[in-house]
Amino acid sequence: MSELPPILVVDDEVRSLEAIRRILSEEFDVHIASDTIKAKQILETEQIEVILCDQRMPDVSGIEFLKSVRQRWPEIVRMIISGYTDAHDIIDGINEAGIYQYITKPWHPQSLSLVLHNAIQLFRLQRENDLLAVEMRLAPSTAARVVNERKQALRKDYDFDDGIIRRPNSPMNAVCASLRQVAPYDIPVILTGESGTGKELAARALHYGSLRWNKPFVVENCGALPDQLLESELFGHKRGAFTGAVEDHQGLFERANGGTVFLDEIGEISPAFQVKLLRVLQEQEVRPLGGSRTRKVDVRVIAATNRKLEDEVRAGRFRADLYYRLAGALIHLPPLRERRGDVSLLAEAILAQAGKKLGKVATGFTQSALERLGSYPWPGNVRELQNEVQHMLVKASGTGLLGIELMSRTIAATNQVDPVAATDNSADLTAGTLRDRIDALEANIIRDALVRLHWNKSRTADELGLSRVGLRAKMERYGLEKILVLKPKRIQA
Template sequence: MSDRPAILVVDDEIRSLEALRRILGEDFDVRIASDINAATSILENEWIQVILCDQRMPGASGIEFLQQVRARWPDVVRMIISGYTDAHDIINGINEAGIYQYITKPWHPDNLILTLTNAVNLYSLQRENELLAVEMRMAPSTASKLVLGRRSALKRDYDFDDGIIRSRSSPMNAVCDALKQVAPFDIPVVLMGASGTGKELAARALHYGSLRWNKPFVVENCGALPDQLLESELFGHKRGAFTGAVEDHVGLFERANGGTVFLDEIGEVSPAFQVKLLRVLQEGEIRPVGNGKTRKVDIRVVAATNRDLEEEVRQGRFRADLFYRLAGTVVRLPTLRDRLMDMEILASAVLESAQRKLGKQVPGISAEAMACLVNYAWPGNVRELQNEIQHMLVMGKEGEELGANLVSRHILIAAPGQAQEPGEDFTGLTGTLRDRVNEMELCIIRETLIRHRWNKSKTAEELGLSRVGLRGKLERFGLENVKPIPVRRIARSG
């Protein structure tokens, strides 16, 4: 079967048929018929896209034949070719036979090919339109099933047992128990915890564990916008309400109707906006900026902050009535330094995610590197851990274990359980000058040894020491026969 468009030429003049087949044969798969019966037989047995029919035919006119074609094969594009330009014939052809084009003789080959090409394109567009119409009829149920399937997958991803990664002895277990307990009840929740402790993850777990799980979940960072833009973003606005409002805007509260709104950094909003938010929570309705009419909304609010909101209330920086509207219950999330027992399983999950994101595979994290990660206090919490493991993966070699030499220097030189900010130099040390100098020396030697994979010759060379001098310092600091802290190796790949 030819992959070129199929065209049927109908004409009782054999020379005209041959001429058309010769001219059109390079661009189209041409079928010819010298009478209506032969043409009908071809249409019944072959897939024809365009008919080019002479008007003056024995037994019936071209228009009469094309009327029959229109009734039986309505998708076929119908065209008349004639040496006669009777206006009555042209009008009848358009009205009764649905003629796409009326071509007069003599015709120019290039013009005829262009016209037929356009007719073929019209045929393709008609077929696509029919398919789209069928899809549209099926769309509501199909789309509904697709959305439901994706929401069910999200519900599984944020399940309290699988979505929030932790060990058996983790303080996060109590947090997850509290979240699981409160999730089904339609009350607002305040999540308190330092930046990077996973407050948004906890909010999503609350949403997908609630009866609203199959409705929208929307997020807004309240500390990132001034009052006017925050009000517009949450409650919407009318066109012309303020400079730059060129069209109506539906706010997040209205878009999330029936679902959950997560208000991150709620402690950063101004006192003026606190009043507006309180009114919305009390009345259960919003008023878009520039609109005099209110709209009812049904949402659950989950708020989060890295501040102690109860202390903020006591200091008069946060409205007590708003706090009690938001805090149906308060859940506090622990810092990463308070859950170092989770480091292995957490680092493993972070590494798997980074490998999928970056398309780079490694066997895992070495025990020595893991000991360095466990030793650090992580002021940036899980977000800082994600950044560090991604850095190690990028700097490491494909297919090789991530070693301690890839760990950032500020993590290596940090004293056990303390955080050393990038670029800082031992500002947290205490004690006498001699004690502080010894601590600095110990950290520098240990960090250099780790970077050089415990190669003492390279370490001595970098520090400007002889091997004997380095050995003496190692003995003094108890590093002569040091072994990496025995932490079980993580060796999971994505």
């Protein structure tokens, strides 16, 4: 029996099935079915945790099939993959089939893998919650203690010092100081930064550092849903409010009452929905779609965006009054390429987490692998690093150190940079005496020139107006003589 998480892929296109199985087979125990009859046969005999079903099927639609799956096997996480994004299909899928996520074609292999891993985690959390519910019925006091311990553990996981991994002089220190300063005060916060920089992690740190820490924390990606569905998700709806609304639905604002709502990609919401959100924030009350009564809510709103909202306001695409309502505090998260010294620490932490999740252990990374990870610019930031580490762990054949040979080709072929340039570039020039600051600045200038000129001391001395003897004396004074230059190795295709 395979130890990999079991998933079922249903698609009438054989080539699509084979492509998905080939790509995912290293990380998942992939079962495939070209029609719903065979799919049900597999469900009868195998312990499936996630179903990925194509929407356009010859016998019944993907949503119709997943509706029947929901009735028979409600614990399985259900997902639709489709080249079409009709809003009614999305609404029907969420309300009737309990769809966890829509995946649009063409899909990216790493993104698909990440979504499936999240779905597997959801399946297993649901199972744990079911067991916890049984405990609460059988032994309420014991279960209450377990829940409280888990909440305390969560709070520690998102602590500003223990939960946000960074080196002693990381640019993230200023971010964590801002988060710690803002967290106790019940004001809205906007988190800015590129995708994958950890804005949700920062939002959770704000929540668990606040007085609301033992209340709900809920997340909504505002850029993933059309207006009607987003309004339904946030504010709720009454039965019959729109096609497919077969029962009352409580919105996230009500579910998070007393806690925190995290609105990711806030810059993507339409002007029409901006008006509705502004009213809710001003009045602190929601009215479900199709409802006639408003309901009071008490939530703290944390919003996140990878856009420059000030520019969006000036361009008229984002309401100024909503912006100022949300921007009680502004905190920017730097991209991973600006905190290269944190990469090795993050990679080690991600490896430990991935080992627990995947049930596979590795002792760490080789030095050359860490250097290569530190050299790569990580356009996808921490999320891309997480994907890379997970793929390296999955590909590893033993439990030893993970090396360059396990990396994806793009990252393995990255030219390396000088490690000191990557880690010390953010030296603090605002601390110490005037002499200390001048020395730090001079050391930075000399180091940068050496790196740029490939450690050619004659050319560096000429550029800086120094003699070779004078340059060597300064290098010894600042410890630059001890730096090892790492030359890139040729990677075989």
